[in-house]
Amino acid sequence: MSCLFGFDVGTKVIGVAVGNRLTGTARALAALPVRDGVPDWQALDQLRREWQPDTLVVGLPLDNEGKEQPMTRTARRFAETIGERYGMTAVFTDERMSSQEAARRFAAGRAAGTRKRSDAKSIDAEAAAVILESYLLQA
Incomplete structure (x- = not known):
């Protein structure tokens, strides 16, 4: 298999993406609520x-110096829980700047007319x- 899931863990929403090792690409899949x-x-x-991923990749939120912070524990708990639930080991990758890059991509899409304000939830x-x-770049 070459399908991977990526997760951006938050306290209100978990972002989910699907990726492919063969192409080295990923795309946004869903923003799911956390209650x-x-x-x-x-x-x-x-x-x-639906996707049958063989790898679960969880973004590890670190501060600017690369040290753990309160959200790091939340991401680690999620990784442990989802790993147990699916009988897989979740791996971590540094997620610093991922939200800023996602916002930049969204703004570029808005400027190009391919995204609407209502798409912000994604x-x-x-x-x-x-x-x-x-x-995928590191693997």
Whole structure:
């Protein structure tokens, strides 16, 4: 298999992206809600059944000096939980600047007329794609 999932873990939304090792590309897939610290497992399970990824890549939020911060623990817990749920080991990649890059891409799409203001909710999924692209470049 060559399909990977990338995750941008937040406290209110988890961005999900799908990538392909053969092409080295990734694309935004979904921005799923998190309620009371629990992701929308039903939606994640459906995406997993549909895409059947062989690798789970979770963005690891670090501060500007590369040190862990409170959100790092949240991402680590998510990786552990999703790994156990799917019987896979989740891997981490540094996600610094992924949200800024996703916002830049969104703004460029708005300027080009390919994105609407209502698409802003998908920025978390775009950040997951940036995370996955970063991982694919390193792999």
